[in-house]
Amino acid sequence: MKASEIREMSDEQLELTVKESSNALLRLRIQSQTERISTTSEKRVHRRTIAQCKTIQRQRELTKGSK
Numbered sequence: 747m748k749a750s751e752i753r754e755m756s757d758e759q760l761e762l763t764v765k766e767s768s769n770a771l772l773r774l775r776i777q778s779q780t781e782r783i784s785t786t787s788e789k790r791v792h793r794r795t796i797a798q799c800k801t802i803q804r805q806r807e808l809t810k811g812s813k
Contacts, residue, residue: 752798757806764799767792 747763755763771792777783 747795747798749798749802752795752802757803760799760803764796764803767795767799771796 752760752763771789774783774789774792778786778789
């Protein structure tokens with residue numbers, strides 16, 4: 747998911763995306779411990795998505811606070 751797509755999301759959509767990615771990352775971590783996973787890059791994608799969403803949420807908080 748591109749940063750421009752994430753910036754267009756509402757606050758509720760950002761929260762939902764963070765929750766979904768966190769759950770998917772947890773499932774992948776458990777799966778990687780119990781069995782082989784075919785796509786190891788998925789973990790990186792979910793971690794990056796979570797970080798991007800949280801960064802944009804924080805930027806929005808700071809811009810609201812400065813106004």
